Amino acid sequence: MNELDLIQQLREGDEHAFKTLVESYQDLVYNTALGIVQNAEDAEDISQEVFIKVYRSVHTFKGESKISTWLYRITVSTALDLLRSRKSKKRFSFLQRLFGDNNEPLQEVPDFNHPGVALDQKENAARLFKAINQLPENQKVAFTLHKLEDLSYQEISEVMKVSVSAVESLMHRAKQNLKKILEKDNEE
């Protein structure tokens, strides 16, 4: 079944087409979400949310881009939304602690271990993921899509709706920032 047929059947509410879509793209969505939020439970939750959004908004998909590009976009925005809401909650709980409303200590985020990393690289990868977490949003997205999903700069530019040169610049800055963060970590 080609993409246009699949989309057409999805628009008609075909249950089988939806199952085909989910089974074809669930790993793509899950892996992307996992790379951004760095938590398996959250990534699963986001993946489900992505497919629910797809189910509800398939009639708005014009078919100008590939399904995968569309899915990457929804996944990235859903994952970033979750991170933003977590950040604002964290800030709020910090303020609560500051004013003595909430005396619970802030939870330390545990090291993230991606299941696809080779055993001998686990420790280094955990350090890298920790550093990736400190990057600005768009650098994090570009770097994650390139490293975890093996997307080319051209594909990333389509997902992020920016030019290829903008992606090149994002990747360059991401690498520079990661180097700085890791070197600082090494010194400590």
Added chain:
Amino acid sequence: MNKKKPIITNEILNSLSDIRRAKAPGFFYTQLRARMENELSVGRQGKRIWKPLLIISGFVIILVLNGWVLYNNRGRGAGSDVNGYDKFQIVANDYRINNFLPVDLNQ
């Protein structure tokens, strides 16, 4: 020591070069369908329950506000003070605007 630092950093940066794609958890589709059905049924039930609830609570709020206004205005009468004077009359007397005619009609 200084030479070692960039080597370690580069090693860390290259640690994702052979990464494999993480697989979605088992029974992903089944769990997704369950969540969708649950959300849809909750949505439907929610609409069924919330619509009349909203209407009823709207009426209750209006009644409570009415009651509150009436309670606060009890004993004041409809625009008259205790001596039976109309509020407007008092204001008019204060500012002498009830004698605005240049000619006294009684003369």
